[in-house]
Amino acid sequence: MASMTFNMTEKTALKPRNDEYSALLTRVAQTRDRAAFAALFDHFAPRVKSFMMRKGSNAEQAEDLVQEAMIAVWTKAAMFSSDRGSVSTWIFTIARNLRIDRLRREKSQLYTDLEDFDAPDLRTDAEENLGRSQEDNHVAIALAQIPEEQRQLLILSYVEDVPQSEIATRLNIPLGTVKSRMRLGYSRLRKLLESMT
Amino acid sequence: MTITHHLDDATILAFAAGTVGEAHSVVVAAHMSLCPTCRAALRAAESVGGGILASQPEAAVSDVCRAATLASLDAAPAKKHFPVPHGELPIALSRALGGKSLSDIKWHKKAPGVATFDVPMPKGERTHLKLLRIGTGRAMPEHGHGGEELTLILKGSYSDHMGKFSVGDVADLDEEIEHQPVVDSAEDCICLVATEAPTKFKSFWARLVQPFVGI
Numbered sequence: 193m194a195s196m197t198f199n200m201t202e203k204t205a206l207k208p209r210n211d212e213y214s215a216l217l218t219r220v221a222q223t224r225d226r227a228a229f230a231a232l233f234d235h236f237a238p239r240v241k242s243f244m245m246r247k248g249s250n251a252e253q254a255e256d257l258v259q260e261a262m263i264a265v266w267t268k269a270a271m272f273s274s275d276r277g278s279v280s281t282w283i284f285t286i287a288r289n290l291r292i293d294r295l296r297r298e299k300s301q302l303y304t305d306l307e308d309f310d311a312p313d314l315r316t317d318a319e320e321n322l323g324r325s326q327e328d329n330h331v332a333i334a335l336a337q338i339p340e341e342q343r344q345l346l347i348l349s350y351v352e353d354v355p356q357s358e359i360a361t362r363l364n365i366p367l368g369t370v371k372s373r374m375r376l377g378y379s380r381l382r383k384l385l386e387s388m389t
Numbered sequence: 390m391t392i393t394h395h396l397d398d399a400t401i402l403a404f405a406a407g408t409v410g411e412a413h414s415v416v417v418a419a420h421m422s423l424c425p426t427c428r429a430a431l432r433a434a435e436s437v438g439g440g441i442l443a444s445q446p447e448a449a450v451s452d453v454c455r456a457a458t459l460a461s462l463d464a465a466p467a468k469k470h471f472p473v474p475h476g477e478l479p480i481a482l483s484r485a486l487g488g489k490s491l492s493d494i495k496w497h498k499k500a501p502g503v504a505t506f507d508v509p510m511p512k513g514e515r516t517h518l519k520l521l522r523i524g525t526g527r528a529m530p531e532h533g534h535g536g537e538e539l540t541l542i543l544k545g546s547y548s549d550h551m552g553k554f555s556v557g558d559v560a561d562l563d564e565e566i567e568h569q570p571v572v573d574s575a576e577d578c579i580c581l582v583a584t585e586a587p588t589k590f591k592s593f594w595a596r597l598v599q600p601f602v603g604i
Binding site: 221224226229230233237238239240241242243245246251254255258259262263266267268269270271276277278280281282283284285287288289291292296328329330331332334335346347349350351353354355356357367370371372374375378379381382385 | 399432434439442444457459462467
């Protein structure tokens with residue numbers, strides 16, 4: 193189950209680095225550059241689509257969400273700040289929030305964007321240092337280094353949207369065990385990621 | 390405001406992945422708006438999501454979808470960032486209350502010194518969100534939890550065996566934990582509580598009162 197969920201391609205080295213996506217996004221924000229947007233679309237749309245299909249959407253629903261998410265990338269480009277994380281992370285949160293809104297079938301907006309309460313002047317050094325333009329392939333590399341039982345739970349959670357209580361039921365382990373494996377996996381990932389930056 | 394009680398990393402991960410229920414997501418977002426430490430942890434958890442998204446295999450996107458997206462750009466104006474003014478309540482709660490403030494809501498008196506308000510949740514939502522107002526010196530009956538419970542202190546403070554909980558602190562409790570909070574502030578203690586199931590009270594008195602208090 194977990195093995196098929198993320199794939200570390202050998203091509204990662206040939207792909208543009210995060211800074212380049214970040215530069216494209218800056219062009220979108222500053223000059224409404226359509227070519228830059230199209231380049232972002234061509235890179236991210238197929239990944240968002242595949243991610244949504246992994247979560248149970250059919251192709252049509254996944255493309256609806258792709259369209260909505262990429263339009264949000266266009267409209268919200270000026271809100272992106274590369275010192276808080278990579279473009280992939282930003283797009284991940286946009287797609288996550290849209291999917292939740294859609295599942296709840298109402299525009300309750302309860303799932304607040306961090307941007308809403310995270311104005312630059314409220315930020316702290318701790319935040320500045322943490323998400324700083326992490327290379328996305330670092331996450332894949334770090335995920336490959338944590339124990340399978342921890343990775344499996346993170347994948348079930350992030351990729352398949354399974355709540356922790358349901359993971360406990362599915363795997364027939366106590367909820368407390370699910371949580372402690374999650375915590376362990378997360379803390380190891382954080383350490384690995386920090387050592388790579 | 391110094392925050393001493395934070396969210397469990399497991400909760401932050403679930404929030405980042407998008408798998409927490411509505412009630413819990415309001416409490417998490419409300420705490421995030423007050424706590425830079427948990428915001429930093431959330432960013433790290435979200436970067437895991439970003440890395441997983443980035444390493445997804447590509448699914449071919451139809452030309453129709455691409456063309457439709459590019460064609461809608463002109464009708465999609467840029468949004469600017471407007472910092473949200475700091476109101477009385479964290480923005481996530483304020484939205485859940487439809488803009489009402491704590492003084493606007495209709496408290497239901499449940500017992501002497503205890504009043505509650507059910508925050509409306511979307512139809513079919515399995516989690517419950519409640520505001521709880523407890524008078525000074527009052528003890529909540531000792532209780533364990535049926536599922537995951539999150540409590541955020543909005544006003545006043547209480548203490549239990551885990552320590553003192555003041556404004557901004559969050560109690561992120563497993564179902565195994567039993568506690569008996571006592572309000573120790575001069576003013577009423579107001580908390581926002583997300584639960585998955587009705588809280589189970591232990592004592593005989595509490596069992597009598599539970600249907601009545603309903604928390």
